[in-house]
Amino acid sequence: MLRVGIVGLPNVGKSTLFKALTKNPVDIANYPFCTIEPNVGVVRVPDERLEKLAKMSGSAKIVPTVVEFVDIAGLVRGAAEGEGLGNKFLSHIREVDAIAQVVRGFENSDITHVHNKIDPESDVEVINTELILADIETVQKRIARLEKEARGQDKVAAKALEIVKNIKNILDGGKLASELKLSEEDFSLVRDIQLLTWKPMLFVLNTNISEGSTFGDRRLNLLENTVPIDVKIEEELSEMSVEEAKELGMKSNLDQLILKAYEILGLITFLTTGPDETRAWTVKKNSSAPQAGSAIHTDFEEKFIRADVISWEKLLEAGSWASARELGTLRTEGKDYIVQDGDVIEFKI
Ligand SMILES: Nc1nc2c(ncn2[C@@H]2O[C@H](COP(=O)(O)OP(=O)(O)OP(=O)(O)O)[C@@H](O)[C@H]2O)c(=O)[nH]1
Ligand SMILES: [Mg+2]
Structure with a gap:
């Protein structure tokens, strides 16, 4: 912490x-x-x-x-x-x-x-x-x-x-x-x-x-x-x-x-959301998707395959994960993706 x-x-x-x-x-x-x-x-x-x-x-x-x-x-x-x-x-x-x-x-x-x-x-x-x-x-x-x-x-x-x-x-x-x-x-x-x-x-x-x-x-x-x-x-x-x-x-x-x-600590927040919980995660600015994943579980960095990513505003606009996918606003990102503040992410491992 x-x-x-x-x-x-x-x-x-x-x-x-x-x-x-x-x-x-x-x-x-x-x-x-x-x-x-x-x-x-x-x-x-x-x-x-x-x-x-x-x-x-x-x-x-x-x-x-x-x-x-x-x-x-x-x-x-x-x-x-x-x-x-x-x-x-x-x-x-x-x-x-x-x-x-x-x-x-x-x-x-x-x-x-x-x-x-x-x-x-x-x-x-x-x-x-x-x-x-x-x-x-x-x-x-x-x-x-x-x-x-x-x-x-x-x-x-x-x-x-x-x-x-x-x-x-x-x-x-x-x-x-x-x-x-x-x-x-x-x-x-x-x-x-x-x-x-x-x-x-x-x-x-x-x-x-x-x-x-x-x-x-x-x-x-x-x-x-x-x-x-x-x-x-x-x-x-x-x-x-x-x-x-x-x-x-x-x-x-x-x-x-x-x-x-x-802000002065150089931190950004990404989010995860689902029926169990909506949660904010802290990562250093310029973290890659696998590095960000390691905030959730240390395994995630090594076992990272891809991540489904959408900005929180776009997700709210779409109204659900499924309709964001239909609308095409949900993106699939690889291991080089640099996580942005306000990204909602689902990791595939
Ligand atoms: N009037 C006024 N009094 C304040 C203010 N802030 C703190 N005080 C008072 O200043 C005194 C010291 O406050 P503390 O919070 O103990 O100060 P500190 O910096 O922790 O002090 P040390 O632990 O001794 O280094 C207390 O009596 C506070 O009530 C303020 O904004 N206005
Ligand atoms: Mg004191």
Whole structure:
């Protein structure tokens, strides 16, 4: 299962966001380092296509795809050198596939900010710097190892050494390793290094959206992949029924966050539908049909013969699998077919 780590300065609302997302009751308190051990929870990826297909097929159940969120301890300046909870929770970040960085954008003098001022840009810089410093340590170790190996005329090690040195230059310049664009071939030589700043990242700007926070507007122009969320409101919403929320005219923005997380992870969804169930399956973008099949069963990749494929819209238009076949909108695809988001697939094995 893919994991998204909720990362940020202490006391910015990470656990409150986690609680709203997962409905898991967790410790939330107005003091830094309230969270120490990570909280883990599973969140369903919203997908309106599932209900529609399930209705068409008369499915007994719907199985959505899910993403796991991990609420991690707050990070402070000096963490890479062991400040705060230091390396311990940097290692928790190592275990996630993507990072959701929560940034405080709300004003409230009662809620402690570890730097005593609301400054999203500077907060992002503090967090990114710690991730970068941790990565510098990692690449330094690798450079030392590769230098030994390269001395023995090891050509591959020499090439890897060159790449790792380029990565170090980027990090030394205060940039994330992901900013260095590597070819597939170069990346394959160094991918096992597991850098924190290679992980896809999105920003959750915790801001009072309804009050039109200026921080919100400013940051949105500056950072890609920013989702503004009023975390406190989301916490309240998560405790209400849909009707109650509607009555109060409150609307959640969490779906946008979940979908964005899914997007930065480079994932797409394909679907299966029948009387038993309508189900969403997660695969990496650019997966072939047999690779996609392995999401259902590991055997499917090896035993793949062909796949019947149709886009979910075309299938709904046709009204059933049989009439799609008659209409000729159902296609038969071979092992080289690249699965598209929203494909409904029946595998032949
Ligand atoms: N006013 C306001 N308060 C918030 C908001 N989000 C969180 N808080 C409050 O801020 C305090 C800290 O929230 P937490 O969710 O525990 O913060 P955290 O980031 O998990 O903190 P650590 O685990 O200590 O790193 C709590 O008192 C929350 O109720 C918000 O959007 N508005
Ligand atoms: Mg917390």
